[in-house]
Amino acid sequence: MHQLNIAGKAYRSRLLVGTGKYKDFAETRAAIDASGAEIVTVAVRRVNIGQDASQPSLLDAIPPSQFTILPNTAGCYTADDAVRTLRLARELLDGHPLCKLEVLGDPTNLFPNMPETLKAAETLVKDGFQVMVYCADDPIQCKMLEEIGCVAVMPLASLIGSGMGIVNPWNLRLIIDNARVPIIVDAGVGTASDATIAMELGCDGVLMNTAIAHAKDPVLMASAMKKGIEAGREAYLAGRMARKYYSADPSSPTTGLIGS
């Protein structure tokens, strides 16, 4: 019931999580298990030639047989680098076409370079990738990415890793109201209530990493995020009451008071 559907596959969890910034693979795995996430992002990097190649790797802790692995293009500043990275990722993951595209524009604020993002998305979709795309919270460019054929559009809620929360709910609503593909808030969430707000707005899911990994207790925060996402989704489906500004409405009967 009410599953998240991405590229024809249904997911029970609407929380997508990253694997960066944890102290070790055991903590990464424990946090992911507590989050209930089924889609898990990874980065693609050069192997360290000369270091012990027999050490366990991330995908031993998070096996592709148990999770949907979403390779990202973090650190790429051009469409060409992003496409090249994802072709390597597809080979790494035995042809798995689902990917997270992000083309950055500035190393300080990590805002996306949207012209390069659009260019990379076109190339990747033509090449058979199922593209989930990190982007600016611009309703027009989000629609462009959908029209290119991206399987999910993932506007930022605020800067990557900032924990500033949902800074522009109005734009997110515009994007959600216009979308025919899942809209997933990617980046900026700081705590469980931020995730809830995103879901109450009608987002289809939330992707986060730092909010969990940099909590004092990442495993407990992962559990909190799971509940925040579920609460927000249910509240969205339930439909909130109308706001009545400056007008109270008692919940208890106004008649039958003693002494009346």
Add this chain to the structure above:
Amino acid sequence: MLTLMINGEARQFSAPLTVAGLVEALGYTGKRIAVERNGEIVPKSEHGSIALVSGDQLEIVVAVGGG
């Protein structure tokens, strides 16, 4: 001798050497890695048949933690 650029560093190996031979020499046989040679992906199915030549530019990557 073969001089190969691997992940941006020049390294020397004895010829002949296939991609599979290089992966073995580096200790990554059976590990989940991907190889790009001169800008093109080398599919796993071709690791045993592709012979490397001096000057080849190789990228060998792995999945790491990230958001």
